[in-house]
Structures are given as C-alpha cells and as structure tokens.
Amino acid sequence: MPRSTPEPSLTSHRVASSSGTLPARVVHPAGRSNLPPLVVLHGISRNADELVELFRPEAERSGRVVVVPHFSEKCWPTFQRPCRAARPDQALLALLSHLAVIDPAFAGPLDVFGHSGGAQLAHRFAMLFPHRIGRLHLAAAGWYCLPDTSMAYPYGLGADATPGALTWARRHSQALPAYLRLGVQVYVGTNDTGRDDSLRTGADVDRIQGRDRVARAETFVERFRAAARARDILPDISLTRLPGVTHDVAEAIRRADLASLVTAGGRTPFAAAS
Amino acid sequence: MTQDLLAPLAAAKWTFATRRVDRALIAGMDTDFAAARAGDLILAQIEAIGKHQCVQLTSGRPSNIFAGDMIVLACGARYAPDQFEGLAEIDPAGADLLAGGGCIGRMVARNERVKVATRLLPIGRLLDAAGRPVNLDRFALPASNRSDEIPVVVVLGTTMNSGKTTATAQLALGLRRAGYKVAALKGTGTGAFGDFNQYADTGAHWVADFTDAGMVTTYHEPLERVKAGLRCLLGHAAERGCDIAVMEIADGLFQRETGALVADPWFRRRLSGLVFACGDAVAAAGGVAILARHGLRPDVLTGILSCSPMAMAEADAATGVPVLRKSDLSDPAEANVFALRALVGERKAA
Known part of the structure; x- marks a missing residue:
C-alpha cells in the first residue's frame, strides 16, 4: 500500500510586545530537515491564511518550519517598516523570542521571505537585525531602503529634516556591513510593471529607484552590490525574474514555483536569475 | 557551649x-x-x-x-x-x-x-x-580564563544616582529583545539587591555582581582584585553562553576604584561600548572631557539628563555625543547598534 504523506501540523500563537500583539501560524512538517525556519511576511493584502496554505506543501517537502505572522489592518495599519507610528520589527522579534522558547531553532538566524509590503518589512528588519537573518528573500517590493545615502531615509540612508530620520538612518547604517554580507534573493514578476495605487510614486523615487517594481528591484540589486563592493564585501545577491507573473503572490507561487524556490534553502537554480 | x-x-x-x-x-x-x-x-x-x-x-x-x-x-x-x-x-x-x-x-x-x-x-x-x-x-565563583571571549558595554556615570543602573537594565532589555543572551553585571559598588533585581527583571540571561566574585563592596579593594572580579564575572558570562555583557561601574569618575579602572589600560581595551550617565548638560560636558583625557569617548549619554529635552539638546550641542532616553536603550533597534559595534570590535578613540 502506498504510504500517505503526513500532513504538516499547524499551531497558532499570539505574542504581545511593547508595540502590539502579533498573531502567527506555524507550519510544522512531519519530518524536520536541518534548514532554518522560514518566516513568511504577507503584503498589504494581508493574506496570511492564504500564504499558510500556499507554503504548507513546501514546508513538508523541504522539512522546514514555516511561520506566517498576520499583521491585521485593525492592529497594524502600518506594518511595512519600523517607524514612529508602528514597530512591526519589535513585534516580530517578540514572536521569534516566544517561538525560540518552544523550539531552539528559532534562536538562531532564520530565513525570511516577504512579498510586496512584506518584502519591505523583511529587508528593513534585516537591515536592523542582520544577526537574526540566514537568507533573505524579497519578492516584488514596491520600493526599497537603498543601502546608500543617495536618498533620505526611508528611501535610503541619507538624513533630512524629517523627525527621526537621523536616528533611523544611524540605526540602519551601523548594521550595514553585516546586512551587506547576507545572502539575498530578489524576485519580481516580469509583468509586475503596473503603477497602481499600491505603488508609491513620486519624482525622486521614480527617478532614483525606477518607475515600476521590476525597475526598482533591478536598482536595489545594483545598489546593494555597489554598497557591498565599496566595503570590500563580496555581494551575494541575485535577481530572479518570474516569467509572466504580475503583482500577485499566489500567481507567483502557482505559476513560477516561488514557494519552492524560497524553501529550497540555497541559491536558486532558476534560469532567469542574474 | x-x-x-x-x-x-x-x-x-x-x-x-x-x-x-x-x-x-x-x-x-x-x-x-x-x-x-x-x-x-x-x-x-x-x-x-x-x-x-x-x-x-x-x-x-x-x-x-x-x-x-x-x-x-x-x-x-x-x-x-x-x-x-x-x-x-x-x-x-x-x-x-x-x-x-x-x-x-x-x-x-x-x-x-x-x-x-x-x-x-x-x-x-x-x-x-x-x-x-x-x-x-x-x-566566590572560581576564576575563569574566558573573560576575553565576551564583548562588554560599560556604563559609567558622574555620581551615585545619575541613572547608571537604569541605563544598564534598559540596555540589557533592548539587547535581550534583539535576540541576544545578555549578561547584566555590576562590576563595582556595594552589594545590594536593588540593582541586581532590576537587572534580573529585564530577562537578562545571567545577572551577577562583585559579591559573586567574593566581595561585599569594592571600596578600598586593591585595583588588581577589582579587575580580577571583573574578569571572573565576564568569564562566567561567557561560560554561560552569553553573547554580550552590559556592566555597570559604580559611582562617579572621581571615585577611587572607578577612576583607577578608567585609567587602567586593560580596562580601556576591554570596552566594546561606553554609556555615560549624568544629570545635566554641564555634567555631560565634564564627563566627556574627563574621559577624553583617558582616550575614551562615550557612544551615548543617558541618565537623569535624558528626562529633559532641553538638557538633552544642550548636552548634544556641547559634546556631539548622542543622548538616549531609557526607552531608546531598551529599543532593540538601538541596542543592536551597541551589539553590532561590540561584535565587530571597533571603537572610536576620543
């Protein structure tokens, strides 16, 4: 008789922090590999439940624990970046500390994946806390914090007169060498070229980062490489273009195996990587 | 009988x-x-x-x-x-x-x-x-030869009650929140549970003071014994798996043992980070100037000073050293700046 593949179990958690409460669901594969846990961050559609289902088969296949936090609109109207109004980074740290009590694997570096607004949070979290990151997977971020001073924070690490900009730029800058040593995989759909309401636009961001998510991903990868090389760091970053994919994480997973690429652990063998 | x-x-x-x-x-x-x-x-x-x-x-x-x-x-x-x-x-x-x-x-x-x-x-x-x-x-805890294995952020101040213990505890909290195993240590002073408990309340991985190194107080103890106590505490923090230590040194820069430590080359080399707690901007300027004579420059100022935005602005203008409030020190994003600086092992001279 064929043996059925055991279904990964799911647990739910709610963790309080000084910044607010963050619920999360954790997918536990029946057979654990030695790959680090993977944190999956949703975008502004806040489709945490859908991401649980989309990553569940890959969690089982790869043997990795997958954590999917849910930043609800009610509790987290802003979650894409740490700022005065919201500290999703603190909530995420508190969640990881809580999970580390249950599972020591969470005490070490973790892989983090984010899509859209989740990718924004993912790379900013990595800039602040690079020691908590194993490999970083960024899919279709609308815009980035460039690792240089070409733009003022939060678009880059320059400082302007905005309250708090200097503080945040300083905090991010201190961790920059460690951040630039991280392995980073950037993904973007080749059809993710729309300029809809969810894409931040403006003269400076359009001019410096690009007019759409494809151009902005390319800019980010270039700037990351340049910043690393300027510090004698060999950059480990690549861009994977997902053929025919728009700004839709479910489509990216179903059509271009994005979840599989992310959970595989190492560098992607995807042909379109550059 | x-x-x-x-x-x-x-x-x-x-x-x-x-x-x-x-x-x-x-x-x-x-x-x-x-x-x-x-x-x-x-x-x-x-x-x-x-x-x-x-x-x-x-x-x-x-x-x-x-x-x-x-x-x-x-x-x-x-x-x-x-x-x-x-x-x-x-x-x-x-x-x-x-x-x-x-x-x-x-x-x-x-x-x-x-x-x-x-x-x-x-x-x-x-x-x-x-x-x-x-x-x-x-x-006392036995001597440890592992004291050099752990970076240490030292908290100094102008005097008793300048805010050193709060700064030590809040920084330990911030580092713990950032995911580090932190040792919160009191290197010198008089044995009491107030500071000890305040450190422990932050969830620090290990808390100890000079009494764990065999002294009821460090006042009038020979410098070499005080240093042996610091090495003992740091070594045991390393043995317990701590990633980083935050260590409070009691009283002000002119106090006998504190002054001797600040003047000691081993102690200065051991610093991975330096927090200076003080009560006002003039004290900040004085402390920064005294530390500069020893080739030290605080990474941040804090303490009672940080309760007043005006005093903070004065101190910043007078010294060029950022002033952090206790809520900043307990912020993992800020605390991690200390950790990353400490783990990289680079310090700016005055």
Whole structure:
C-alpha cells in the first residue's frame, strides 16, 4: 500500500510586545530537515491564511518550519517598516523570542521571505537585525531602503529634516556591513510593471529607484552590490525574474514555483536569475 | 557551649551579601573584631534604628528591622556620596549598618540629608570548624580564563544616582529583545539587591555582581582584585553562553576604584561600548572631557539628563555625543547598534 504523506501540523500563537500583539501560524512538517525556519511576511493584502496554505506543501517537502505572522489592518495599519507610528520589527522579534522558547531553532538566524509590503518589512528588519537573518528573500517590493545615502531615509540612508530620520538612518547604517554580507534573493514578476495605487510614486523615487517594481528591484540589486563592493564585501545577491507573473503572490507561487524556490534553502537554480 | 553560641544564627536575618554562603561551614564564633577584614561574616544585633530601617534578605525581599533583631552581614567599606562613607572596621562597642544589603563597618562621613547610620552591636565573627574566619571570598565563583571571549558595554556615570543602573537594565532589555543572551553585571559598588533585581527583571540571561566574585563592596579593594572580579564575572558570562555583557561601574569618575579602572589600560581595551550617565548638560560636558583625557569617548549619554529635552539638546550641542532616553536603550533597534559595534570590535578613540 502506498504510504500517505503526513500532513504538516499547524499551531497558532499570539505574542504581545511593547508595540502590539502579533498573531502567527506555524507550519510544522512531519519530518524536520536541518534548514532554518522560514518566516513568511504577507503584503498589504494581508493574506496570511492564504500564504499558510500556499507554503504548507513546501514546508513538508523541504522539512522546514514555516511561520506566517498576520499583521491585521485593525492592529497594524502600518506594518511595512519600523517607524514612529508602528514597530512591526519589535513585534516580530517578540514572536521569534516566544517561538525560540518552544523550539531552539528559532534562536538562531532564520530565513525570511516577504512579498510586496512584506518584502519591505523583511529587508528593513534585516537591515536592523542582520544577526537574526540566514537568507533573505524579497519578492516584488514596491520600493526599497537603498543601502546608500543617495536618498533620505526611508528611501535610503541619507538624513533630512524629517523627525527621526537621523536616528533611523544611524540605526540602519551601523548594521550595514553585516546586512551587506547576507545572502539575498530578489524576485519580481516580469509583468509586475503596473503603477497602481499600491505603488508609491513620486519624482525622486521614480527617478532614483525606477518607475515600476521590476525597475526598482533591478536598482536595489545594483545598489546593494555597489554598497557591498565599496566595503570590500563580496555581494551575494541575485535577481530572479518570474516569467509572466504580475503583482500577485499566489500567481507567483502557482505559476513560477516561488514557494519552492524560497524553501529550497540555497541559491536558486532558476534560469532567469542574474 | 558552641551550640548555644550558634543558636541565634538560625533565627537571624541573613542579608543579601551572604547569599552565596554555605551556612553548614559555620562552626563557631569569636569576638576578635579587631582582626576582622572586609568580607568576614559578622553576627550583629540591631541596637538603634537610623537611616536603614530594613535589611535586604537573601531571598530577595526587604525585611523591616527592629531593635534586638539578629542579622548576619559582612564586614566592609562603603562609598556612597548620598549616604555614607565607611571603613571595614568594627568597634566591639558598636558598629554601623553601612548598607542594607548587608555591610557592617565604621561610618566616617555622612551626607547631611540622611539620618545617622543604624547602629549595630557586634555579637561575633563567624568561624569554620578549623577556627578560621568565614569570608565571602571563600564562596566566590572560581576564576575563569574566558573573560576575553565576551564583548562588554560599560556604563559609567558622574555620581551615585545619575541613572547608571537604569541605563544598564534598559540596555540589557533592548539587547535581550534583539535576540541576544545578555549578561547584566555590576562590576563595582556595594552589594545590594536593588540593582541586581532590576537587572534580573529585564530577562537578562545571567545577572551577577562583585559579591559573586567574593566581595561585599569594592571600596578600598586593591585595583588588581577589582579587575580580577571583573574578569571572573565576564568569564562566567561567557561560560554561560552569553553573547554580550552590559556592566555597570559604580559611582562617579572621581571615585577611587572607578577612576583607577578608567585609567587602567586593560580596562580601556576591554570596552566594546561606553554609556555615560549624568544629570545635566554641564555634567555631560565634564564627563566627556574627563574621559577624553583617558582616550575614551562615550557612544551615548543617558541618565537623569535624558528626562529633559532641553538638557538633552544642550548636552548634544556641547559634546556631539548622542543622548538616549531609557526607552531608546531598551529599543532593540538601538541596542543592536551597541551589539553590532561590540561584535565587530571597533571603537572610536576620543
């Protein structure tokens, strides 16, 4: 008789922090590999439940624990970046500390994946806390914090007169060498070229980062490489273009195996990587 | 007869400074108080209540004290500008409770704003079965050769009550929140559970002070012994798997042991980060200037100063050193700046 593949179990958690409460669901594969846990961050559609289902088969296949936090609109109207109004980074740290009590694997570096607004949070979290990151997977971020001073924070690490900009730029800058040593995989759909309401636009961001998510991903990868090389760091970053994919994480997973690429652990063998 | 002499020990209040003592080793007492040295355990009776109306118990709670109470504490000196200066000397006719954590000695100076010291009647010096005085140093953690393995952020200040303990605790909290195993240590000062408990409340992975290195206070201890204590604490923090230590050094830069440490090349080399706590902008400028003479520059200023936005702005303008509030220090994004700087191992000279 064929043996059925055991279904990964799911647990739910709610963790309080000084910044607010963050619920999360954790997918536990029946057979654990030695790959680090993977944190999956949703975008502004806040489709945490859908991401649980989309990553569940890959969690089982790869043997990795997958954590999917849910930043609800009610509790987290802003979650894409740490700022005065919201500290999703603190909530995420508190969640990881809580999970580390249950599972020591969470005490070490973790892989983090984010899509859209989740990718924004993912790379900013990595800039602040690079020691908590194993490999970083960024899919279709609308815009980035460039690792240089070409733009003022939060678009880059320059400082302007905005309250708090200097503080945040300083905090991010201190961790920059460690951040630039991280392995980073950037993904973007080749059809993710729309300029809809969810894409931040403006003269400076359009001019410096690009007019759409494809151009902005390319800019980010270039700037990351340049910043690393300027510090004698060999950059480990690549861009994977997902053929025919728009700004839709479910489509990216179903059509271009994005979840599989992310959970595989190492560098992607995807042909379109550059 | 010996049994009768020791009977009061069972009912006595054992102070926090005696927390590491193995009471089973105590087999007798003498009254050779002239021979008492710092760290020797003393049984004393409360004679008259003064400044201290409580002692701190080994259990971590305060206990009210009343005339006639028996307490066990350690002979020691004290340096506390807001309270007393005292020496590790015991007059058989009467001694002073120099610190509620359990320090008996002779008061030689008193801040005019505080009452006279609570008076103690020395009953006996505790001895082991061989007739040797039982001293706290017998119960110290063993020396460790791993002290160089852990980076340490040191917290200095202008004086007692300038905000060092709060800064130490808040930074430990921020580092713990950032995912580090943190040791929160008090390197010098007088043994008491206030600071110890404040550190422990942050969830620091390991908390210890100089009493764990065998001293009731570090005042009037030789510099080499104080440094050995710091090495001991740092080494044990490393052995316990801590990633980073935050260490408070008591009192102000002009205090005897603190000044000696700041002037010590080993101590300066050991700093991975430096926080300076002070009360106002002028104190900040003075502290930064004094530290500069030793080739040190604080990474941040904090303390009572940081309660006032105006004082913060003045200090920033006068020194160019960022001023952080306690909520900044406990912010993992800010605390991680210290950790990353410490783990990279680079420090700017003044």
